[in-house]
Amino acid sequence: MKNIEDIHIIPVVPAPPSSEFGAEQTKKGFADGLIELGKLLPNVVVIDTDVAKATRSADFQKIYPERHFNAGVAEQNMLSVAAGMSIEGFIPFATSFGMFITTRGGDQLRNSICYPKANVKVAATHCGISTGGDGASHQINEDIAICRSFPNLTVIVPGDYEEAKQATIAAAYFKGPVYLRYGRDTYPIVPEIHGKFEIGKSRTIREGTDCTIFTTGIMVSEGIKASDMLKEKGISARVVHLPTVKPLDNEVVIKAAQETKFLVTVEEHSIIGGLGEAIAGVTAEHHPTRVYRIGINDVFGQSGQSQELLDLYGLRSVNIVEKILEVIKK
Amino acid sequence: MKQSKIDFLRLKAKEIRQEIIIMITRAASGHVGGSMSAVEILVSLYHHIMKHDSQNPNWSERDRFIMGKGHATPVYYAVLADCGYIPKEDLLGFRRPGSYLQGHPKQYTEKGIEVSTGTLGLSLSTTCGMALSAKLKGEKQNYFCLCGDGEIQEGQIWEAAMFANKYKLNNIIAFVDRNYMQSDGYAEDIMPLDPLEPKWEAFGWEVFSIDGHDFEQIINTVEKAKLSEKPVMIIARTIKGKGVSFMENDNTWHGSPPNLETAMRALGELV
Numbered sequence: 001m002k003n004i005e006d007i008h009i010i011p012v013v014p015a016p017p018s019s020e021f022g023a024e025q026t027k028k029g030f031a032d033g034l035i036e037l038g039k040l041l042p043n044v045v046v047i048d049t050d051v052a053k054a055t056r057s058a059d060f061q062k063i064y065p066e067r068h069f070n071a072g073v074a075e076q077n078m079l080s081v082a083a084g085m086s087i088e089g090f091i092p093f094a095t096s097f098g099m100f101i102t103t104r105g106g107d108q109l110r111n112s113i114c115y116p117k118a119n120v121k122v123a124a125t126h127c128g129i130s131t132g133g134d135g136a137s138h139q140i141n142e143d144i145a146i147c148r149s150f151p152n153l154t155v156i157v158p159g160d161y162e163e164a165k166q167a168t169i170a171a172a173y174f175k176g177p178v179y180l181r182y183g184r185d186t187y188p189i190v191p192e193i194h195g196k197f198e199i200g201k202s203r204t205i206r207e208g209t210d211c212t213i214f215t216t217g218i219m220v221s222e223g224i225k226a227s228d229m230l231k232e233k234g235i236s237a238r239v240v241h242l243p244t245v246k247p248l249d250n251e252v253v254i255k256a257a258q259e260t261k262f263l264v265t266v267e268e269h270s271i272i273g274g275l276g277e278a279i280a281g282v283t284a285e286h287h288p289t290r291v292y293r294i295g296i297n298d299v300f301g302q303s304g305q306s307q308e309l310l311d312l313y314g315l316r317s318v319n320i321v322e323k324i325l326e327v328i329k330k
Numbered sequence: 331m332k333q334s335k336i337d338f339l340r341l342k343a344k345e346i347r348q349e350i351i352i353m354i355t356r357a358a359s360g361h362v363g364g365s366m367s368a369v370e371i372l373v374s375l376y377h378h379i380m381k382h383d384s385q386n387p388n389w390s391e392r393d394r395f396i397m398g399k400g401h402a403t404p405v406y407y408a409v410l411a412d413c414g415y416i417p418k419e420d421l422l423g424f425r426r427p428g429s430y431l432q433g434h435p436k437q438y439t440e441k442g443i444e445v446s447t448g449t450l451g452l453s454l455s456t457t458c459g460m461a462l463s464a465k466l467k468g469e470k471q472n473y474f475c476l477c478g479d480g481e482i483q484e485g486q487i488w489e490a491a492m493f494a495n496k497y498k499l500n501n502i503i504a505f506v507d508r509n510y511m512q513s514d515g516y517a518e519d520i521m522p523l524d525p526l527e528p529k530w531e532a533f534g535w536e537v538f539s540i541d542g543h544d545f546e547q548i549i550n551t552v553e554k555a556k557l558s559e560k561p562v563m564i565i566a567r568t569i570k571g572k573g574v575s576f577m578e579n580d581n582t583w584h585g586s587p588p589n590l591e592t593a594m595r596a597l598g599e600l601v
Contacts, residue, residue, distance in 0.1 A: 045466075069462070069497075077455040077489035084459020087437075087445065088467070092459075107449050108486070112456060116437035116446040 019221060021189040026182040026218065027125045029164025031056035034093060036165070037172050038064045043089060044172055047071055049078050049096040054184075055125040057095050075100040079108035083118040091119055091172055097131065098124030098181060099140040102147060113177045114150045121171045123180045128217070128268035129296070129313065130183035132306035139301040144216075145273020147179040148246050154199060155246040157181040157267075157275075159220035160190045163243055166197035174199055181217065183268070185306045188221040193241055202249035208238030211324055212256035212263050216242050216275045219266040219315065226320035237324060245275055250282050257287040262327055264292045268315055271295040292323055331546055335378070339545045342373045342412065347573045348600045349408035349421070355593040357425035360433070363583040364478060365405040367509040367542070367568035372409045374548040375474055384414035387440050393471050396457045399478030399507060400434035400448025401585070407431055415442030451484030453477060454504060458490050461499040461561075472556065475504040480512030483521045488533065494561040495534030502561040503552060507542065509570040511581050530563040542566025574599050 037044045038060060047069045052058040061068035071078040075096050082094035094101070101109065101124045113120045124143060131138045147155045156171065156178060158164035164182055171178040178199075192205045205220070206227045215223035220241045227237040238260055240252055256263060263283065265276035276293030283289050296313055310316060346369050354360035372395075376382070380393035397406050407424060410416045416431070423429025430438050434448025445460075447453045457475040464471060477487065494502055506526070510517050517523060530537045536558045540547040548566070555562040570584070571577030574596040588596060 071489075071493055072496075074486075074489035074492070076451070076486040077458070077493055080452045080455030080486070080490075081459035081462070081493065084445070084456040084461075085463045086459075087456070088460050088463030090463055090466075108452060108455070111446060111449045112452050 019188040019190060021191055023186045023188050024161035025056075025184070025186050026158055026161060026164040027056050027184060029158060029161040030123055030125065030168050030180065030182050031059035033165040033168025034060040035063055036169055038067065040169070041091060041172055044091045044093065045069065045085060046093045046095060047078050047082050049073060049075050049100065051096055054097070055095045055123070057093070075105045076108045079105045079120075079122070080112040082120045083112035083116070086119040091121065093121045093123045095123040095125065097138060097140070098127035098143045099138055102140060102143040106146065110150050114152045117152045117176050119175055119177070121178045121180060123168070123182065125182045126184040127181045128183060129301045129309040130185045130268070130306045132184070132309060133303050135303040136300035141270040141296040141301065142273070143181065144245055144267070144269045144275065148273060148278065152177055153246070154178045154244065155181070156199065156244050157217040158243050159193050159215070159217055159241055160187055162189065162194045163197060166194075167243060170197045170199055183218055187218040190221050190224065192224070193220060193243070197243070200244045200247050200249060202252045203241045203243075204238065204252065205241055206237065206239040208236040208260060210236045210261055210328070212238040212240055212260045213320060214240050214242060214253070214263060214265045214275060214279055216245055216267050219268055222315065222317045222320060223266055225317035226324070229317060229321050230324060233325075235324065235328065242275060245278060248278050248282060250286070253279055253282050254286045257283045257289045262290040262292065264294060264320060264323055266294045266315070266320055268310070269295050270298060272298055290327070292327060294320060294323060331549065336545055339373055339377060342377055343369045344600055346373060346405060346408045346412065348597060349411070350404040351574070351588065351593050351596045351600070353404045353408065353421055353424045354587045355590065356422070358587050359425045360404050360587055361401040361585050362404070362577060362588065363511065363570040363581065364399055364507065364509065365402045366572045366574065366577065367570045368399070368402050368405050368476060368507045369572065370543045370545060370548060371476060371505055371507065371566055372405055374545055374552075376409050376413050378549055379552050380474065381471065384442065387415060387442055391469065391471055394444050394460060394473045396445045396453050396460070396473065396475040397435050397447055398453030398476050399450070399481050402478070403431070403433060403435055406435065410442040413442070450478070450481040451486035453481075454487050454490035455493070457502055457504070458493045458497070458499060461494070461501045462497050464501055465497070465499065471501070473502045475502065477504060477506050478512070479506055479508045479510065479517050479523060482506060482523065491530065491533040491535065498559070499561045500559050503555045503564065504562065505542075505564045505566050507568055508565050509568045511570045511579070511584065513584055515581055526565055534560060535563045536560040537563050537565065539565045539567070542568035543572060
């Protein structure tokens with residue numbers, strides 16, 4: 001029998017880091033983008049899979065109940081139904097957790113949606129380790145790898161609430177299949193990535209000459225923080241945010257490879273098949289240089305508060321700074 | 331039904347079966363057995379039941395056909411060619427590089443191919459999405475889907491079955507090509523489906539059981555199905571390899587093409 005003192009007490013987890021501009025869920029950006037689209041495009045519809053509250057598609061449902069469909073716990077059916085609705089002229093947002101869409105629904109995503117270039121927007125929430133306490137079974141650090149490899153599929157990973165909202169709207173106006181990756185948690189607002197969202201375009205947030213930090217998704221705020229920390233140490237780190245992982249903004253990537261000494265990629269995703277390997281692929285062909293990948297190191301996640309897990313898996317500005325200092329010392 | 335109409339459909343079926351043998355022999359690849367079992371169903375749909383116009387393949391009021399058992403493209407393409415959607419000479423490209431006539435259907439509306447299918451189980455869900463859309467738009471056309479009996483072992487089919495019931499998609503009239511065989515042998519050995527009718531009934535569908543080679547039964551049943559308030563599943567009992575004596579119920583002809591000599595023997599039975 002254990003003493004009461006021996007029982008591990010869950011530590012109080014600090015509130016998610018926030019910028020001076022506040023913090024918000026990227027999936028709320030999805031929901032608010034949908035609501036905006038509800039006004040703009042009468043043929044936008046939403047299909048959810050018994051997670052409408054969790055994905056926040058329920059926010060849209062409240063306003064447009066006749067344009068929201070719940071397919072029950074049946075992601076495969078949902079994806080093919082969405083393909084069918086797109087054939088008939090609707091713009092369906094098919095939504096569930098990223099895990100259920102890309103692995104359970106892989107065939108349907110590939111063959112019902114990507115192969116015929118169905119005009120379906122696949123809205124994946126709870127991606128990366130962001131679903132936290134649910135554990136590895138519900139987290140997905142492999143979805144970018146899967147989606148990048150499917151022909152015809154555009155892959156978008158917004159960095160904050162506002163970018164998520166703008167990307168959602170942009171996806172609806174883009175003709176063809178789009179995978180949108182959102183997190184569950186609250187993340188800092190980053191004004192540098194606001195403004196008109198263009199699919200395929202990167203945003204250079206900090207200029208720099210020593211190295212370049214490439215970020216996608218919610219890692220953008222950590223990348224900026226890392227660059228600012230390095231500046232105090234006299235190191236000039238460029239920060240380029242790539243909300244579109246496919247197609248990649250090759251020009252900007254090659255330019256950074258030419259102009260800075262080495263590259264660091266940061267993503268809340270496996271280092272296999274994600275942003276890091278996409279950039280390594282481009283630079284290997286056009287301007288070979290060193291590419292250091294920061295991400296989930298080919299392991300399954302685990303239960304924990306998502307902010308704790310970002311610390312645990314080394315997805316913080318301090319980890320980026322540490323990596324860059326280590327490389328420079330070499 | 332007039333005898334002359336039935337004679338016409340029988341003639342069509344014979345021509346389609348010849349084309350199936352020729353296409354597969356030429357490509358040295360393709361699925362004979364499951365194509366032959368579905369001939370009367372497709373001929374009935376395209377030559378009698380469905381409203382459609384090959385000169386206007388995007389006509390919004392056309393009835394739609396979704397080919398679930400995608401490996402049976404030979405019967406599908408042969409019928410589409412016969413109706414004028416696919417130029418006859420394009421059939422030469424079946425299963426060959428550069429052709430749009432893929433081994434399993436790739437969506438190409440202008441050629442009458444409504445939906446990409448073939449990985450089994452997708453079709454009924456896509457049909458549901460299309461049929462639901464028609465309801466939302468207030469359109470009246472029907473959505474015909476053909477599933478294989480092997481195909482309905484896929485779990486996704488039953489997800490779609492629930493969905494169609496939930497949204498009362500009575501504009502879906504689906505068929506199971508119940509030839510009792512699948513790739514590895516007899517369906518009832520590999521994964522028993524019987525009793526099949528009560529399964530669909532329990533999922534909220536109206537079910538009819540018919541002889542899938544009898545034109546009158548197919549056509550009369552679809553007429554009844556159109557009046558249903560529920561989605562309809564027509565379980566069409568068929569014979570795999572139907573029409574060529576040595577191919578009937580012989581699963582050698584599931585996915586193996588005949589050689590030239592065998593093809594000639596088969597064609598000899600189809601004149």
